[in-house]
Amino acid sequence: TSSHTRIGILNNPSSKIKEDNTAIARGILAAFLTQNNSNLKSFLSKLSKEETAKSLAAGTKIVKFLIPGMDGDTFEKKYNTLGLDLIKTQQMFCQEVLKLLPGQMAVISNGR
Secondary structure, three states: OOOOOOOOOOOOOOOOHHHHOOOOHHHHHHHHHHHHHHHHHHHHHHOOOOOHHHHHHOOOOOOHOOOOOHHHHHHHHHHOOOHHHHHHHHHHHHHHHHOOOOOOOOOOOOOO
């Protein structure tokens, strides 16, 4: 609700990290790295819908869910080259530093 609010996401999956089960996580990361805030918010809202997750699991390409105004070429290039190491690093941080169980969610605040 404020232009002074920032959000970040750390992935803490409960299953083995593979290309076919990380489409949403890689989509979120690629969007954070390539899109402006207004497009990012709309795209994340679209990705968070259950029907989107089901469609991606069924094999739909993530570019089908891009919204007007997004830089699709930059997003797609980042999405396709992102790899799984970043997600594995985030998972390790969540479990080793934050002491979360695999798949456990948490909210961390660093406000003033």
